Amino acid sequence: MTAQTAVRPRKKTFQHTLRVMWDYRWIYLMLIPCLAYFIIFKYVPMYGIQLAFKDFKLAGIAASPWNNFEHFKYMMSEPQFLPALRNTLIISFYRILFGFPFPIILAIMINEVYMPRYKRVLQTIYTFPHFLTWVVMAGIMLNLLGSTGMVRKVSEVFVPGIGENWNLMYNKNAFRTILVVSDIWKEAGWGTIIYLAAITGIDQSLYEAATIDGANRFQRIWYITLPGMINMIAIQFVLRVGAVMEGGFDQVFNLYTAPVYETGDIIDTYIYRLSFVKSTGINLGFTTAVGLFKNVINFVLLMLANGVTKALGQETVL
Amino acid sequence: MKKLLSLVLALLLVLSLASCAKTPAADKPASDAPAADQPAADAPAADAPAADAELEPIVLTQNVLNAEKQGTHARNEFVKEKFNLTYEYIPVSWGDWNEKIRTWIATDDAPDLIYWDLKAASSTEYFDWAKQGAFAPITEAKISNYPNLYDFYKTSESVAAFKVDGELYTWPASRNNPPEIDNAYTSYFTIRKDWAEKVGLYQEDNEYTWEEWKALLAAVIAQDPAGNGASNAALVLPTWGFPNGAVTFLNAPAAEGNETCSYIIDEETGLYVWPAATEAYKQAVVETYKMYQDGLIYKDNISFTGSESDDMFKAGLAFAAYNVAGSLNSWSDDMMRKGVIENKDALAPAVVYGMDGNWYMTQTEDYWCVTSFNHKITEEKMDRALMFWDFLNTTEGIRLRWLGIEGVDYKVTGENPEDVEVLWEFDEATNSYVSPYVNFEFNEANSAGLAPSGNPAEAQYQEELKQIVWDKMGEGKATVKKVDYAMSVFDGENKNKYGTFGSDAKERMIQILADPNCDPAAEWDKFIEEMMPRVQPVLDELNSGLLGK
Numbered sequence: 091m092t093a094q095t096a097v098r099p100r101k102k103t104f105q106h107t108l109r110v111m112w113d114y115r116w117i118y119l120m121l122i123p124c125l126a127y128f129i130i131f132k133y134v135p136m137y138g139i140q141l142a143f144k145d146f147k148l149a150g151i152a153a154s155p156w157n158n159f160e161h162f163k164y165m166m167s168e169p170q171f172l173p174a175l176r177n178t179l180i181i182s183f184y185r186i187l188f189g190f191p192f193p194i195i196l197a198i199m200i201n202e203v204y205m206p207r208y209k210r211v212l213q214t215i216y217t218f219p220h221f222l223t224w225v226v227m228a229g230i231m232l233n234l235l236g237s238t239g240m241v242r243k244v245s246e247v248f249v250p251g252i253g254e255n256w257n258l259m260y261n262k263n264a265f266r267t268i269l270v271v272s273d274i275w276k277e278a279g280w281g282t283i284i285y286l287a288a289i290t291g292i293d294q295s296l297y298e299a300a301t302i303d304g305a306n307r308f309q310r311i312w313y314i315t316l317p318g319m320i321n322m323i324a325i326q327f328v329l330r331v332g333a334v335m336e337g338g339f340d341q342v343f344n345l346y347t348a349p350v351y352e353t354g355d356i357i358d359t360y361i362y363r364l365s366f367v368k369s370t371g372i373n374l375g376f377t378t379a380v381g382l383f384k385n386v387i388n389f390v391l392l393m394l395a396n397g398v399t400k401a402l403g404q405e406t407v408l
Numbered sequence: 409m410k411k412l413l414s415l416v417l418a419l420l421l422v423l424s425l426a427s428c429a430k431t432p433a434a435d436k437p438a439s440d441a442p443a444a445d446q447p448a449a450d451a452p453a454a455d456a457p458a459a460d461a462e463l464e465p466i467v468l469t470q471n472v473l474n475a476e477k478q479g480t481h482a483r484n485e486f487v488k489e490k491f492n493l494t495y496e497y498i499p500v501s502w503g504d505w506n507e508k509i510r511t512w513i514a515t516d517d518a519p520d521l522i523y524w525d526l527k528a529a530s531s532t533e534y535f536d537w538a539k540q541g542a543f544a545p546i547t548e549a550k551i552s553n554y555p556n557l558y559d560f561y562k563t564s565e566s567v568a569a570f571k572v573d574g575e576l577y578t579w580p581a582s583r584n585n586p587p588e589i590d591n592a593y594t595s596y597f598t599i600r601k602d603w604a605e606k607v608g609l610y611q612e613d614n615e616y617t618w619e620e621w622k623a624l625l626a627a628v629i630a631q632d633p634a635g636n637g638a639s640n641a642a643l644v645l646p647t648w649g650f651p652n653g654a655v656t657f658l659n660a661p662a663a664e665g666n667e668t669c670s671y672i673i674d675e676e677t678g679l680y681v682w683p684a685a686t687e688a689y690k691q692a693v694v695e696t697y698k699m700y701q702d703g704l705i706y707k708d709n710i711s712f713t714g715s716e717s718d719d720m721f722k723a724g725l726a727f728a729a730y731n732v733a734g735s736l737n738s739w740s741d742d743m744m745r746k747g748v749i750e751n752k753d754a755l756a757p758a759v760v761y762g763m764d765g766n767w768y769m770t771q772t773e774d775y776w777c778v779t780s781f782n783h784k785i786t787e788e789k790m791d792r793a794l795m796f797w798d799f800l801n802t803t804e805g806i807r808l809r810w811l812g813i814e815g816v817d818y819k820v821t822g823e824n825p826e827d828v829e830v831l832w833e834f835d836e837a838t839n840s841y842v843s844p845y846v847n848f849e850f851n852e853a854n855s856a857g858l859a860p861s862g863n864p865a866e867a868q869y870q871e872e873l874k875q876i877v878w879d880k881m882g883e884g885k886a887t888v889k890k891v892d893y894a895m896s897v898f899d900g901e902n903k904n905k906y907g908t909f910g911s912d913a914k915e916r917m918i919q920i921l922a923d924p925n926c927d928p929a930a931e932w933d934k935f936i937e938e939m940m941p942r943v944q945p946v947l948d949e950l951n952s953g954l955l956g957k
Contacts, residue, residue, distance in 0.1 A: 146514070148513065148514065148516065148541070148542055149540070236708045237706075238638050238707075238708065255924040256707075257922055260922035261922075344713075348914075348915040348916075348919050348922075349710065349922030352919075366506065370904065370905065372533075
């Protein structure tokens with residue numbers, strides 16, 4: 091009995107918690123700005139979620155009348171909503187399928203470069219496009235792929251006549267590919283940073299031992315580098331799946347045009363057009379309803395991905 | 409160090425939160441302007457003090473374009489001295505203007521003067537907000553104290569259209585157009601006259617039939633008179649006018665203002681119809697398609713989102729740009745400075761007749777933008793703003809906007825506003841005066857209405873170009889597609905919900921253009937069939953509500 095009492099961890103009392111907080115008061119004080127940020131900008135605005143179920147009036151959210159899910163009914167009846175939802179999911183799926191592995195592969199490749207100076211130059215080149223805005227990138231894309239662009243001119247040299255009726259930027263069948271490729275081009279280099287950091291944390295003696303044991307380069311990557319990165323990959327994957335309903339507004343908005351709406355219009359761009367292009371003006375209740383719809387799906391997917399990752403024995407975000 | 413850092417961070421947070429707090433209202437609210445949750449009510453009349461009376465200092469907040477160029481020149485000093493009035497400018501840009509206003513109104517955080525790019529065709533929000541008490545009323549009793557504003561109040565169609573239960577909640581800035589142009593956009597194509605001459609198809613009278621116009625564009629593409637190679641372009645259109653500026657704006661049926669598509673009364677049936685569903689519109693779609701596929705309209709115009717069409721023209725890469733009178737002078741100056749053209753004569757305005765031989769002009773509202781008063785504004789502030797606007801419509805006020813300060817920028821030689829001797833330096837090369845205010849803006853003056861044309865500081869060249877277009881209008885050659893104010897501001901459940909479907913029509917037209925293998929007429933029929941279940945209820949509302957049918 092006495093022994094049992096001795097090993098049982100002491101129950102933490104509220105006073106104990108307060109004492110610990112007092113002991114580390116300066117650390118906790120530094121936490122306040124961060125906490126305040128999340129409370130003010132993330133939690134307090136949640137009060138506004140009720141707008142999704144109300145007709146907004148200038149008198150305020152509380153005074154706005156409930157509307158019996160009218161915004162959700164309207165959302166489902168709008169002919170462009172479901173195509174936009176489908177496009178969002180497909181584009182996100184493509185980004186995960188093709189875009190997610192790319193920084194991992196690139197990070198491994200950069201890590202395998204032996205010359206430090208060359209490695210740094212490569213990293214700079216790959217990372218640079220991240221710092222260009224999508225407005226600039228869209229201009230570059232138009233200059234490359236447009237009707238007077240470089241790709242058309244070069245193509246005509248090899249395939250005469252191919253330039254007639256050239257409309258790569260306005261081809262709905264090519265648009266998703268353009269989105270995914272340009273996203274990889276812009277962001278893959280930046281994405282390698284976190285994976286390179288994970289690789290840096292791998293114990294070098296493992297590589298040395300593997301080399302002595304006769305492992306070739308690919309075996310070292312397969313059996314040491316990848317397993318060393320797997321926790322980071324799992325965390326990144328969970329976070330990426332949790333943002334599946336974010337189709338990349340900046341990119342799509344700057345690259346898309348009316349001819350590619352059928353395959354490129356995502357929920358965010360659709361809402362933008364509904365709010366700022368159509369002649370009826372913004373409907374705060376409706377846009378809140380769509381936002382809520384998106385976030386609920388994102389939340390469910392995040393929990394799902396987190397659960398699956400946990401079940402597979404990897405580190406998770408929650 | 410750790411303690412100090414923590415304290416500094418915490419202090420910064422407190423300060424940043426404190427700075428977010430609203431400033432308390434300095435004075436009593438304007439008239440009986442209602443709170444946001446109360447219905448609007450009349451404001452009692454107030455006598456406007458004379459401009460030379462002792463005035464208490466007033467600071468007005470107003471959103472303006474190009475805020476960074478505001479408030480630092482002699483005209484602002486003049487306003488401060490004469491009216492004891494200072495402006496605090498809140499920046500907006502064309503891209504975020506309406507978005508910011510929506511946010512301000514929703515959060516009850518608008519400036520004193522809400523300067524607004526409000527169009528009659530998209531005025532649902534205005535009426536909704538006015539009914540909810542977002543704006544202070546501009547009562548007739550109040551505005552009658554300001555004779556120059558009251559003239560417009562009594563005669564303006566838009567003032568009548570924007571009244572809610574008999575009360576006005578926004579001040580439309582009169583375009584002050586000469587009556588002969590009937591508030592029609594003096595739209596034409598700015599062309600490279602030198603290129604047209606090179607291909608041998610220039611018309612001395614600057615008038616082109618539809619076939620002559622297309623032949624001219626085709627010749628430019630075929631002959632590439634400037635030697636631009638693969639980048640050679642014939643016609644470029646501004647974002648707001650693409651693709652309708654190429655054909656639809658120049659032909660029947662009517663469109664309202666700059667809208668690509670609204671509702672018009674069919675002459676045969678006497679009922680409201682959706683223009684996109686008419687044969688004339690379909691014909692325009694097919695013609696636009698042919699021109700685009702033939703390369704007469706620049707292919708990448710689809711991707712333009714800003715000033716690319718103007719930039720292309722000014723860079724010497726395009727033959728023609730859709731334009732309105734007023735830009736030609738600055739364009740030619742720009743192009744001369746950059747060495748793209750050698751003299752102003754290289755540009756000309758081309759008037760193009762429609763497919764049926766008529767010259768169609770699209771009328772716009774009788775105002776440019778509007779200014780509403782925040783419902784929390786004080787009587788004093790409102791009166792001071794109205795007093796200032798009234799002055800800006802006097803002879804002295806017009807000269808202040810055109811030129812600046814008497815004795816410094818001009819000398820008076822007669823009674824009319826234009827009877828002045830301009831004191832600015834004259835540039836022989838551009839045949840125009842060099843304004844010392846070229847890098848400054850005076851946009852707060854726009855709320856009073858645009859300064860009338862006839863500015864003596866404008867180059868004669870500019871006046872002559874405008875006159876070419878206006879003369880033709882005066883000769884009765886133009887068919888003006890009128891604004892229908894009653895239809896624009898009609899309050900109907902479906903119309904409020906769906907609007908004009910203008911952006912739907914524009915989107916589909918662009919989609920058709922981009923498909924080189926489609927049958928445009930068949931595609932348009934299909935589109936109309938898809939849309940009519942939503943359009944018809946709006947038409948039914950208009951026909952029963954406005955025509956009683």
